[in-house]
Amino acid sequence: MGKEEMKAIAAQVVRIIKNIDDEEVSKQVQQEIAERTRIEHELRVTYQNLKTLNDRLQEELTFARKIQQSLLPPPEPGWTNLDVVCYSTPAYEVGGDFYDFLIHDLHAIDIVIGDVSGKGISAALYMSKVQGILRSLHEFDLSPKDLFIRAN
Numbered sequence: 820m821g822k823e824e825m826k827a828i829a830a831q832v833v834r835i836i837k838n839i840d841d842e843e844v845s846k847q848v849q850q851e852i853a854e855r856t857r858i859e860h861e862l863r864v865t866y867q868n869l870k871t872l873n874d875r876l877q878e879e880l881t882f883a884r885k886i887q888q889s890l891l892p893p894p895e896p897g898w899t900n901l902d903v904v905c906y907s908t909p910a911y912e913v914g915g916d917f918y919d920f921l922i923h924d925l926h927a928i929d930i931v932i933g934d935v936s937g938k939g940i941s942a943a944l945y946m947s948k949v950q951g952i953l954r955s956l957h958e959f960d961l962s963p964k965d966l967f968i969r970a971n
Contacts, residue, residue, distance in 0.1 A: 880912035887913050887943050892920050915942030917950055921957040929963055
């Protein structure tokens with residue numbers, strides 16, 4: 820075999836090796852693209868699921884806020900001979916701040932103002948519980964001191 824033939828065979832071997840390498844690299848690139856495409860799809864689905872959950876949570880919190888606000892007395896009770904205006908804005912959608920008027924008769928009103936420790940839904944639920952307890956005990960016509968002793 821001559822020098823030229825050896826060069827030709829060597830060149831052919833190099834081309835074969837290069838083609839093998841190119842095919843292997845091409846397969847690896849295709850696999851990488853397929854994997855990244857799969858991951859991208861999973862991320863899009865996960866993002867959409869999180870967005871849907873977040874939207875639903877926001878709707879539920881808005882509804883919870885409306886419920887909580889409806890538990891409070893009106894901001895302007897409209898009493899004669901007494902001007903009262905109330906305002907409550909929770910730090911989050913719902914919270915533990917509350918006020919209430921416990922009316923004894925035409926001449927006696929207990930005004931209750933409270934701030935439940937914590938924020939958010941747990942504080943709002945506890946606030947509702949405390950408010951219910953105070954309203955229930957109020958029916959026994961207790962003094963403010965006795966009302967809070969029993970409530971505690």
